[in-house]
Amino acid sequence: MSAKQNPLGLIPISLLTLTPGRLVPVNVYSWVMGADRPQLFLASNQILEPDFVERKPEGTELRLFIEPKTRSAFQQYLQTLVNDRDFLKTLSDENRSALVSEVVRDLLASAFKSNSAATIVGTANVLGQHIASLISETELSVTGLSKILYHDYGTFTHSANVALYSSLLALRMGFQEYSIEDIAVGGLLHDIGKLGIDDKILNKPGKLDDMEFRIIKKHPLQGYRILASDANVTTCQLLMAYQHHEKMDGTGYPVGIESDEISQVGRLCAVVDIYEALTSKRPYRNPMHSERAIEIMERDAGRHLDAEILEIWKGFVLEKEGVLS
Ligand SMILES: [Fe+2]
Known part of the structure; x- marks a missing residue:
């Protein structure tokens, strides 16, 4: 994704780092190929439902992003999980x-x-x-x-x-x-x-x-x-x-x-x-x-x-x- 296509400078995250049953402390966005803007996929402090992957639009790859300002909160969250x-x-x-x-x-x-x-x-x-x-x-x-x-x-x-x-x-x-x-x-x-x-x-x-x-x-x-x-x-x-x-x-x-x-x-x-x-x-x-x-x-x-x-x-x-x- 080029800077032009990603004017908000959103940071891509791996789907694999999200685990169901856990509260995610930041907004997570999905961006479907061809769409002109990202959609809110998961609002901050929501618990991830086990079927969250199924919420992706059919036939598309699920690409997830977070906002740059929430990067350190997200990394902190991942560190807590790893510990x-x-x-x-x-x-x-x-x-x-x-x-x-x-x-x-x-x-x-x-x-x-x-x-x-x-x-x-x-x-x-x-x-x-x-x-x-x-x-x-x-x-x-x-x-x-x-x-x-x-x-x-x-x-x-x-x-x-x-x-x-x-x-x-x-x-x-x-x-x-x-x-x-x-x-x-x-x-x-x-x-x-x-x-x-x-x-x-x-x-x-x-x-x-x-x-x-x-x-x-x-x-x-x-x-x-x-x-x-x-x-x-x-x-x-x-x-x-x-x-x-x-x-x-x-x-x-x-x-x-x-x-x-x-x-x-x-x-x-x-x-x-x-x-x-x-x-x-x-x-x-x-x-x-x-x-x-x-x-x-x-x-x-x-x-x-x-x-x-x-x-x-x-x-x-x-x-x-x-x-x-
Ligand atoms: Fe080297």
Whole structure:
């Protein structure tokens, strides 16, 4: 929806974050394709009826929005739900994942905007617990999870998605060295070194020039420096930030170490980092389909990416699409 079509600057929300039987503290609007204005779908402080989805006009996709001024009240409401473990257990895998990922993305965005490393690390530690619980208690496939996530390639969206994917991969491959929570926090923090980089470079449509690429290439070391000065940051998290751009043949950065000189968690992070980037929207291209992303990544198996970890990830990505079965 363009700014012209959305003059009120309404904020889209996921239908999956609304759960019946709960009081929603803000007005929720629906907007039918082709209509010139939104309709009030649910007035604030009303309890959501179990059949609310059926109220959508027939044959149309239900697109819901809130007003910008109610954004923080809505986010607060979602946070309360996510902190209620007993309530979370009553939800479907899809609803639970949508709720947790929405809160992770939003809180991480606010933390990144604060520009304070201590705030980001503190927030990541709280969110890492939510992600670890979600991943351990949810049966969603990678593609099931991916359908729920945002794919807009803001640094915080990317980091939230990398955290979810890294945790899922580590859990399913029986990764023993570090806990899932540790890895989730590492995923949230892996690109923290991009904090000082101009958005114009981060979101540049098209190829970076040499100078811009040199600036981008500093972010793992910069991230390491930021994190190393914080006593709450673990070895696992430092390795994910420092090594996620190293390559198996030694052509990566910041150091150019090769194969098993790169920690296993650094190699794991590299695989999901690239997968997330390829399957997300970029300023210059649409998101790539998961199969196509895997196909492209396989060209780099063993050369750039750890072939064994990539093979395991490929299995998880394609498992529910019947490609491998
Ligand atoms: Fe990175």
